[in-house]
Amino acid sequence: MHAYRSHTCAELNAGHVGQDVRLSGWVHRVRDHGGVLFIDLRDHYGITQVIADSDSPGFAALESVRAEWVVRIDGVVKGRDASLVNPKLPTGEIEVYAKGVTVLGASDELPMPVFGEVDYPEETRLTYRFLDLRREKLHRNMMLRSNVVRSIRNRMWAQGFNEFQTPIITASSPEGARDFLVPSRLHPGKFYALPQAPQQFKQLIMVAGFDRYFQIAPCFRDEDPRADRSPTDFYQLDLEMSFVEQADVFAAVQPVIQGIFEEFAPGKTVYPDWPLIAYRDALLWYGSDKPDLRNPIRMQIVSEHFAGSGFAIFAKLLETEGTQVRAIPAPGGGSRKFCDRMNAFAQKEGLPGMGYIFWRKAEDGSMEAAGPLAKNIGPERTEAIRQQLDLGEGDAAFFLGGKPEQFEAVAGRARNEIGRELGLTEENCFKFAWIVDFPMYEKDADGKIDFSHNPFSMPQGGLEALQGDPLQVYAYQYDLACNGYELISGGIRNHKPEIMFKAFELAGYPASEVEKRFGGMVKAFRYGAPPHGGCAAGIDRIVMLLAEEANIREVIMFPMNQRAEDLLMGAPSEPLNEQLRELRLRVVPKD
Numbered sequence: 001m002h003a004y005r006s007h008t009c010a011e012l013n014a015g016h017v018g019q020d021v022r023l024s025g026w027v028h029r030v031r032d033h034g035g036v037l038f039i040d041l042r043d044h045y046g047i048t049q050v051i052a053d054s055d056s057p058g059f060a061a062l063e064s065v066r067a068e069w070v071v072r073i074d075g076v077v078k079g080r081d082a083s084l085v086n087p088k089l090p091t092g093e094i095e096v097y098a099k100g101v102t103v104l105g106a107s108d109e110l111p112m113p114v115f116g117e118v119d120y121p122e123e124t125r126l127t128y129r130f131l132d133l134r135r136e137k138l139h140r141n142m143m144l145r146s147n148v149v150r151s152i153r154n155r156m157w158a159q160g161f162n163e164f165q166t167p168i169i170t171a172s173s174p175e176g177a178r179d180f181l182v183p184s185r186l187h188p189g190k191f192y193a194l195p196q197a198p199q200q201f202k203q204l205i206m207v208a209g210f211d212r213y214f215q216i217a218p219c220f221r222d223e224d225p226r227a228d229r230s231p232t233d234f235y236q237l238d239l240e241m242s243f244v245e246q247a248d249v250f251a252a253v254q255p256v257i258q259g260i261f262e263e264f265a266p267g268k269t270v271y272p273d274w275p276l277i278a279y280r281d282a283l284l285w286y287g288s289d290k291p292d293l294r295n296p297i298r299m300q301i302v303s304e305h306f307a308g309s310g311f312a313i314f315a316k317l318l319e320t321e322g323t324q325v326r327a328i329p330a331p332g333g334g335s336r337k338f339c340d341r342m343n344a345f346a347q348k349e350g351l352p353g354m355g356y357i358f359w360r361k362a363e364d365g366s367m368e369a370a371g372p373l374a375k376n377i378g379p380e381r382t383e384a385i386r387q388q389l390d391l392g393e394g395d396a397a398f399f400l401g402g403k404p405e406q407f408e409a410v411a412g413r414a415r416n417e418i419g420r421e422l423g424l425t426e427e428n429c430f431k432f433a434w435i436v437d438f439p440m441y442e443k444d445a446d447g448k449i450d451f452s453h454n455p456f457s458m459p460q461g462g463l464e465a466l467q468g469d470p471l472q473v474y475a476y477q478y479d480l481a482c483n484g485y486e487l488i489s490g491g492i493r494n495h496k497p498e499i500m501f502k503a504f505e506l507a508g509y510p511a512s513e514v515e516k517r518f519g520g521m522v523k524a525f526r527y528g529a530p531p532h533g534g535c536a537a538g539i540d541r542i543v544m545l546l547a548e549e550a551n552i553r554e555v556i557m558f559p560m561n562q563r564a565e566d567l568l569m570g571a572p573s574e575p576l577n578e579q580l581r582e583l584r585l586r587v588v589p590k591d
Contacts, residue, residue, distance in 0.1 A: 004072060004104075010046025014093045016077045021096060023048060024072045024104065026134065027065050029115050037062050041073060041096075044139075049086075049095040050075065058098035068114055068134070070105035073098050122553075127567040129558055141555050145543045148264055149216055152237055152539070155256045161214040161239060166201035168218070169193075173200060173517070178222035180232075188584040194220035194233075197536060199456060200521050202240040203493055206532040207524040212252075214239040216539065222564075227551045228485060228541060231564040240534030246476055246492055249533050250274070250434060253488065257480070257537065261430050264546045269429040274480075278437040282481075283404065284326075287412020289438075292484035293431040295419030299411060302327045302399070305385050311355070311376040314401050325401040328415050329389045332422045333396035334358040339371065342398060345417055349410045351400070357382060358396035367393045416484070430482055430545070438477035441470040441506065451507050453477050457491035458533075459503060466502045476533070487542060490535020497525045 004024040012021065025043035039050040039062060050073050052059045058073070065071055075096040086092030111127075112120045114134045125132040132138055153163070172179045172193040179193040195201075197219050205213045217238040225231035237256075241249060254274060261270045275293075282289050285298040303325045306314040314325050333339065339356040346354040355373045362368040369382040389397055398414065400407045419425040440459050442452035449470050457475040459465045465473050480488035494500050500522065504514045515522060543555040553559040560566055580586065 008045040009041055009043040009048040010090050012048060012077055012091050012094050012096070014079055017079045017094060019077050020074070021077055022072065022074050023050075023096065025070070026114075027067055027069045027071060030065065030067065039065070039098075041071070042134075046090055048091045049089075050098050051078075051095045052098040056098055058101040061101035061103070062098060065101070065103065066107065068107040068110060068131070069103060070107075072102040072104055074100035074102075122561065123567060126553075126559070126561050129568045133557070138554065141543070141547045141549070142557055144264065144547055145539075145555055145557075148260060148543055148546065149539065151260055151263060152256065153216070155259055156214045156237070156239070159212075159252055159256065161212040162210065163215055164205060164210070164213050165215055166195070166198040166205075166217065168195065170195050170201075171517070180220045180222055183583045183585055185583055196221050197236070198238050199454070200518065202238060202534065203456065203495075203521060203532065204524055206240055206242045206493075207495075207527070207529045211242045212239075213241075213534075217536070219536075225560070225562050225564065228544065230540065230552060230556060230559060231562075232560050235539045237537040237539060238534075239536070240532060242530040242532045244492070244531070244533050246436070246478065246533065249490060249492075249535060250478075253480070253535060253537075257432070257487070257542075260542065261546070265430065267428065271429065271431050274432045274434055276434045276436050279435055279439065280437070282433075282435050283408050287408045287410075287415055288484070289435050289479065290481040290484060290486040291412075291433065291435075292416060292419075292425070293433055293481075294426040294429060294483060295416060295424055297329055297331075297415050297419055297424065299326050299328050299415060300389060301325070302385055302388065305381045305388075306377065306399075306401070309377040309381055311373055314355070314399070317401050322403050323401065324404055325399055326404075326407075326411060327385065327389055328354075328398040328400075328411060328418060329391055330396040330398060330418050330422060331391065331424065332394060333418065334360055334394040335396075336370070338421070339396055339398075341421070342414065342418060346398075346400075346410065346414060349413060351407070351410055354414065355399040356396055357385065357399075359386060359391060359393050361393055371396075373399065432480060432482045432487075435479045435481055436477075437474045438479075439471065440473040440475040440477075440503070443471070448508065449506055454489070454491050455504065455507065456493050456500075458494045459499065463496075463499045463502060466499070466506060470506045478535070480535075480537070483545065485541055485545065486538075487545075488535050488537045490533065492531070492533035495525055495529040495531055497522055500525065 001022050006022045009023055009025050023041055025041045028040040028042035028047060031038040035054050037052045040047050041050050052062045073096060075098045077094050078097050079094055112124050112131055114131055117135060117137055169182060169192045173196060177196055179196065182192040182194065184190045184192060198217050202213055215238050217236055218233055219236055220233045223229060223231055241252060258270055258272060279289055282291055287299060301324055303318055306325045307318045309315050317323050339358055343353045357369050357371045357374045359367055359369055374382045385397065391397060400411050439452050441449050444450050453475065454477060457477045460474045460476055476492035478490055479486050494503060501511050501514055540552050540556055544552050547555055549555055558568065
């Protein structure tokens, strides 16, 4: 017999009754029923119940074991009485009568429980992540992640893509976040960077003549943490294709992503219709460039109904150029109680509140508009709003005004809240949408023109488009949104040096700086570059959605905490003086 096991803890069934077996695993739970011991033995595969009574040779040894000890059990398989069968376990028809026990690894007193799903402080969970990972939910999440990655690879190969690896140590590149820098020992004073994405390398692979590339790529960005974003590193499905337009990328990606969600979200609807929504429309209709389309509410501009009206706040506001009033329809929200609740929500979000109108049955049986706004603007304007929003008795509408960039995000959150509160948001489904036509440039806080997204995207209209107002230039840039999350970002690339130099010039990068920072890519483009494009899908975020988790750390094996610290390994840590001397570096203390 094998030194540690003849079977796993998920293999034994009624067909093994009477057989001598050997199992190894962790003691999941111990139950003492007065002279009879029951032990749930757990390994990677499952759980088997082990039993020992006072006549068993292994009884004395089993009495001493505690939770999370690693033990080897020698015993014989017995069938359970019909009334004691556990249908929830693959091994629920049997139990193993222990004849011998060997302790392979004793455990100290546990700093946190493994049995059950007790909610424990995150600091403890991350400090003892190896224990946290033994818990059923986390173990299940990690296996889901592993299987998702395997399925992605198989689907990409089936689509004609080839897997290549790109460097981890490279040059700094502006990808929209801070780089992690790595000092060079051989070149003192110079630094490598960990790649924010394999962007330049995958484009060079296309220039080198490999038609379809992909990799499960580690990416490193020094970012502020969020529930759906790791502050240090993450993995993405990275892909690139030659001789393609935007629609070709969409056609290659959809079967892979749709197939993954259909495979790993059984019982949920995965909608096959992936609409294309312009970035500007996404912000107008949903208040977000990653809209949750499970919620059918679309916001609309209703400025004309308030201009010159009796509601002085909006009327005066609309006299300023660039301002708008937008309405959030709320079908079924036609009660003062609900409207007051949503008004309070807006106040929690930092706004003075939201104006509202709701429609109800009047005493004479007709429909009437109610609320402060209805009284101020009068029945004619109120009726025009109702007709524009296609609302009726029992419905409501909420209003926000100002410059869109100042209230859009809050309006989007209010839309989501209204959809949830009124039961309008569809459950148990995934709805996707491609967000397209992103602006190429934006103004930063200082009024300077900068790239709004990926700097390597091709401007729509090519070089000619870059001769006018940069803020009117759109890029062949796209994101895939699903249920309120961004899953994919990509674009058709700028593969012509003259367009690339002009694009960077408008963002304040002279030709010399472009040559210095992207010399390899510029050089490659001078030697025959094909039109190409691609995208990257966040694997952590995909698994988070499939696992129905709200926090991305629940699907990452060894995540950082909110302060970008690895509490288990003690990172970041102070370097040794010898290391600093070798790298010719000095740490300057904080003031």
